[in-house]
Amino acid sequence: MTADNDADNAIDADDRISAWLDGELHPVDRDAVDALRRERTEWAAAIDAVGAVRAQLRGLAMVEPPSGFLDSLLAGGGDEAEGTERTAAIGDLGAVRARRNRRATPMFVGAAAAAAILVAVVVPGVARTEPALATDIRVHQAGVASSGDPVSGLAPLGTPMTFGR
Amino acid sequence: MTGLRARVRLAPLGVAVAVVIASGVPVHAADRERAGRNPADRQFDRARQAVRDYDFTGSVRIWWRDARGGQATTVAVVARRGALHVAGGQVLHDGGRAWMRTDRRWTTLWGDPRDVRAPSLSPKYQVSTGPGPEVVHRPTRLLTVRRGGAAVEVVASDRETGLVLRRDRFDPSGAPNLRMEFVALTAPQPRQGRSDGPVVTPDAPGTRRVVPDDARRSLTGGFALVDAREMPDRTTQLRYSDGVFEASVFAQAGPIDWEALPAGGRAVRYGPVHARRYRVASGTVIVWESDDRTFTCVTDATAVDEAGIVADLSRERGDGWSSVMRFVGGPFRWS
Numbered sequence: 123m124t125a126d127n128d129a130d131n132a133i134d135a136d137d138r139i140s141a142w143l144d145g146e147l148h149p150v151d152r153d154a155v156d157a158l159r160r161e162r163t164e165w166a167a168a169i170d171a172v173g174a175v176r177a178q179l180r181g182l183a184m185v186e187p188p189s190g191f192l193d194s195l196l197a198g199g200g201d202e203a204e205g206t207e208r209t210a211a212i213g214d215l216g217a218v219r220a221r222r223n224r225r226a227t228p229m230f231v232g233a234a235a236a237a238a239i240l241v242a243v244v245v246p247g248v249a250r251t252e253p254a255l256a257t258d259i260r261v262h263q264a265g266v267a268s269s270g271d272p273v274s275g276l277a278p279l280g281t282p283m284t285f286g287r
Numbered sequence: 288m289t290g291l292r293a294r295v296r297l298a299p300l301g302v303a304v305a306v307v308i309a310s311g312v313p314v315h316a317a318d319r320e321r322a323g324r325n326p327a328d329r330q331f332d333r334a335r336q337a338v339r340d341y342d343f344t345g346s347v348r349i350w351w352r353d354a355r356g357g358q359a360t361t362v363a364v365v366a367r368r369g370a371l372h373v374a375g376g377q378v379l380h381d382g383g384r385a386w387m388r389t390d391r392r393w394t395t396l397w398g399d400p401r402d403v404r405a406p407s408l409s410p411k412y413q414v415s416t417g418p419g420p421e422v423v424h425r426p427t428r429l430l431t432v433r434r435g436g437a438a439v440e441v442v443a444s445d446r447e448t449g450l451v452l453r454r455d456r457f458d459p460s461g462a463p464n465l466r467m468e469f470v471a472l473t474a475p476q477p478r479q480g481r482s483d484g485p486v487v488t489p490d491a492p493g494t495r496r497v498v499p500d501d502a503r504r505s506l507t508g509g510f511a512l513v514d515a516r517e518m519p520d521r522t523t524q525l526r527y528s529d530g531v532f533e534a535s536v537f538a539q540a541g542p543i544d545w546e547a548l549p550a551g552g553r554a555v556r557y558g559p560v561h562a563r564r565y566r567v568a569s570g571t572v573i574v575w576e577s578d579d580r581t582f583t584c585v586t587d588a589t590a591v592d593e594a595g596i597v598a599d600l601s602r603e604r605g606d607g608w609s610s611v612m613r614f615v616g617g618p619f620r621w622s
Binding site: 151153154157249250251252253254255257258259260261262263264265266267268269270271272273274276277278279280281282283284285286287 | 331334335347349353354355358360362363364371373374377378380383384385397400442450451454467514516518522524526533535537539540541542543544549550552553554564566567568569572574576581583585
């Protein structure tokens with residue numbers, strides 16, 4: 123395996139762990155990560171570590187910057203520019219987001235409304251299928267018993283229906 | 288645990304019956320042998336006949352293997368007046384039909400006993416017969432089915448009645464996968480009277496349909512389409528067999544609801560196909576989706592064979608996929 127492959131695999135693993143923690147994985151992939159977590163100590167350790175860091179970050183309280191911090195930062199940036207670089211002005215992040223939201227909102231609302239209409243009109247509802255595994259097993263075994271050996275065909279149906287790995 | 292399929296070929300059997308009537312002697316295995324049936328078919332013909340002809344009471348131990356190791360349970364079986372009662376009467380088999388008792392009602396599991404176009408044993412198998420061990424103090428005749436020199440199934444049948452007393456399945460490595468064996472059995476007695484089975488409802492599952500001409504007839508590993516059935520909820524059952532192992536493929540419209548599947552099982556991939564695979568007492572269950580269809584395969588085939596089955600039926604550009612889709616996608620081409 124090459125170093126590039128190793129790097130790709132590491133990135134893929136990070137993405138999967140992150141998605142697994144966020145509950146965003148496809149059920150099949152989620153089960154695969156579940157299995158890796160159970161069976162591979164390095165996966166269990168990585169998941170625990172990433173989860174712990176995320177929990178710590180999300181648990182941190184908001185901190186107010188010291189008085190004059192922003193002003194000093196802006197002033198410092200001008201001093202260090204020396205004609206070659208300029209530091210962008212730092213504003214209040216909440217205000218910036220609000221401005222972006224105000225600009226984006228009409229466009230977003232229009233697009234969302236159009237998409238909703240499109241979905242409602244064009245795309246039919248997707249009904250998910252719940253396969254009746256127990257029934258399928260019973261019907262299969264009954265068919266086997268009808269054309270093969272009745273005892274060995276039907277005896278499994280007398281056992282508790284357990285779904286193992 | 289599925290079986291070596293018995294193939295009732297009406298024409299040869301009719302000839303055999305005519306010969307028997309003309310000669311005035313009862314039908315024996317030798318007559319059927321002359322009619323061209325292989326040893327495995329004859330052994331299971333006798334097993335079905337034994338359940339119809341004898342009354343007996345026994346305990347059957349079922350053993351199977353999953354990721355947790357060996358699992359086992361014991362089931363009571365009673366043959367009375369031609370019908371087989373399993374697990375205290377929870378399941379009833381009579382004349383090729385089967386019912387399950389639920390809430391004081393009988394639910395039909397299999398309502399059409401007509402036999403199917405089962406294939407002969409695939410050329411990949413070799414069959415031998417010989418004397419077997421004693422099981423529940425009764426001498427047996429042994430049927431051994433090998434693949435590549437390794438036993439995949441061994442069946443011990445009662446010499447006197449033909450009842451299957453022990454049956455073993457092995458995986459390709461030679462490790463045992465499934466075992467069914469009588470651990471207690473009363474001496475079989477000639478049947479006293481005839482039972483009246485429950486009524487088969489018109490919409491019962493297992494109602495046989497003619498296999499459409501455009502359905503895929505064979506799958507990797509020598510599996511042939513032998514039968515097509517329709518369930519009340521429009522689920523389609525396609526039955527494939529290689530003469531030893533059998534696979535039922537149930538197809539339903541709509542993508543799968545993964546959250547609704549039972550706990551347990553494991554996520555597996557067959558090439559590009561994501562699936563969930565379970566081990567159960569009767570073999571393996573595989574569930575997957577493709578092209579907005581949900582498939583469930585119940586089989587006792589080996590892992591290699593099951594991979595071939597899933598791959599063949601999921602091949603989007605192969606004739607198998609298109610034919611199955613035409614078949615299950617409706618409108619049905621039942622005739």
